[in-house]
Amino acid sequence: MTERLATRLTILLGDDLVLTGAGIAPYCRDWHGDVQSDAVAVLRPRSTAEVAACMRAAAALGLGVVPQGGNTGLVMGAIPDAPAAQVVLSLERMTRIRALDRDDFSAVVEAGAVLEEVKTAAAAAGLFFPLSLGAQGSCRIGGNVATNAGGVNVLRYGMMRDLVLGLEVVLPDGQVFDGLSRLRKDNRGIDLKQLFIGAEGTLGVVTAVSLKLLPAPEQVATALVALPRLEDVMTLYRRARRDCCDLMSAFEFMPPLAMDLAREAMPDLPIPMTGHAAYALIEIAGSGLVDAGGLMERFLEGAFEDGLALDGVIAQSGTQAANLWAIREGMNLGQAARGRHLRTDISVPLSRLADFVAEAEAAVLAALPGSLCVSYGHVGDGNVHLNVLPDPSSPAEPQILAAKKIVNAVLDRYAGSISAEHGIGRLKREEFEARLPEVNRRLLAAVRQAIDPHGTMNPGCQLTPS
Structure with missing residues (x-):
């Protein structure tokens, strides 16, 4: 057949x-x-x-x-x-950049365009597309839209949803929704493009996207800072939001194990400091008359004077900045090299991030004492990746399932989300449906029935097929 x-x-x-x-x-x-x-x-x-x-x-x-x-x-x-x-x-063959307008600060690109190539094209025009992901050399714009991608710059620029001006979508019956507007303000009723952003291909196939571009940041300051406790990361973040305002484009936190994992994955990668309880990776970016480097120096001077920061380094070149970010990516590679493990993508209110990590890690280690918890993520948007590396002396799969249930149980008490930026797909469908209020379920089913009555689009993704 x-x-x-x-x-x-x-x-x-x-x-x-x-x-x-x-x-x-x-x-x-x-x-x-x-x-x-x-x-x-x-x-x-x-x-x-x-x-x-x-x-x-x-x-x-x-x-x-x-x-x-x-x-x-x-x-x-x-x-x-x-x-x-x-x-x-x-969509891998649909890679054209149809238009790039400097005066309009926008671009129209096909869904198969690779994110990094779009960023490069924008940079060549003196512009900037801020979505930044570890997979940006492979992921494509249509997938970024379908999953409402996040990444490290969300705290300043928002999710992919905030960077989309318009969409072209092929519907299940082959009709084309042409919504490739480049207008910033358009209040003509329901914004139909939003139905398809984050829908993971369950309503139609995104074929082209109008993107919002920004002036290219001419100055970028990147720093790695060591702190006494995870709670101090949150204190430092609050100060950074106050002192650096909207110029702060990234604020990541990493555990001590991050350095070991990065070194395992990249033996030649410079590691500027070790032996501390928590680390923050901070980036400030600006253009025009802004002095990003001076702002970073003054901000960190205050943190050291108050005993909030224990050690730190400010990148003095683009290569040094890339090396600091490589620690963040190397940590992920190091986890993958250790084999099958629990990967989570959760979010909690900013004010409760440190408490959540402490409670969830304690619960996992109490039940699975031979495992390792690796908690890191995007402080500015409450997104935590609390991953669990199983005890290598026991089968991995039962430990992964147990750890997932434990983490989610703690997450529910914090009124958090099981998916901050990765989506639901098929992997998280059961967890999603178990937590889905009946009103939400009815609305989602009604939208899908209206647009895809025969269940053609990505059946089994997000919701169990009816």
Whole structure:
């Protein structure tokens, strides 16, 4: 049956658009390589019109469509889970930057454009696209929209939702919603583009995006600071918000284990300090007459004078700044190198972040004394990645499941979110549905029924198919 469906797709769409056989394996494997699935075929359109044709062909054959960008997601939102009944629709060929306007501070790019290439194109025009992710060399703009991507600059620039001016979307029946407006202010009723941002491809396929650009930051100051306790990180953040105002673009916290993990992953990476209870990675950026370096120096001088900071370093070059950020990324690589572990992506109110981390880590270690907790994240938006490395002397999977239940139980007491920036996908669907109020469920179901009555779009993602 699968071969017959693939043949029918090839007849309807042509050999160029339909990929079958062994070549589809990379499209059916998750980012970390933990899951390998399969699909009837992979569809690879080159234009919006071809996406529409793919949607009509899939509908005619009764196939579910799983949209995919760079396949860098962490919740299996772009991985098919019904191999005999689903196709992957990859946007990897739709990479054009259709327009970039310096006076309008905007760009129109296709969904398959790689984030880093969009940032580079903006920089060449003296502009700046602020979304910054570890996977920016691989992730694509359409996926950033579909997951409402976050990253390290959210506290200043907001989530992807705040950076989108307009969208072009192919609907399940092949119709095209053309909402590629570049207007900053447009109050003509319900903002329809917002329905598709964060929907993870469950309502349609994003094919192009109008992006908000900003003046390029001409000055960037980056510092790594050591503090006595995690609670002091929060105190330092409050001071930074007051003293650095909206010029602060990133404020990350890391545990002591971050240095060890980064060194394991990158043995030659310079590690400027070790042996402290908590670290903050801070960035201030500005343009024009702003003195970002001087502001960082004055801010840290006050922190040292008051005994809030114990040690610190301010990057003196772009290379040194990149090395400081490499510690943050190296920590992630070091965790991955240690094998299967619990990865969480949660958010709590800023005022309760330190208390949550302390309570959740204590609960995990009490139940799983041989495990290691690695808590880090984006202080400015309350996003914590509380990861748990299992005891290597025991099977990993039971420990991961136990740790997840423990962390989520603490999170519920703090009225937090199980997904701050990664989305729901298929991995978090059960947890999401268990916490979904009935009114929310009814509204979500009504929207999906109105736009996708036949359940074509990414079935099994976010909600269990009805």
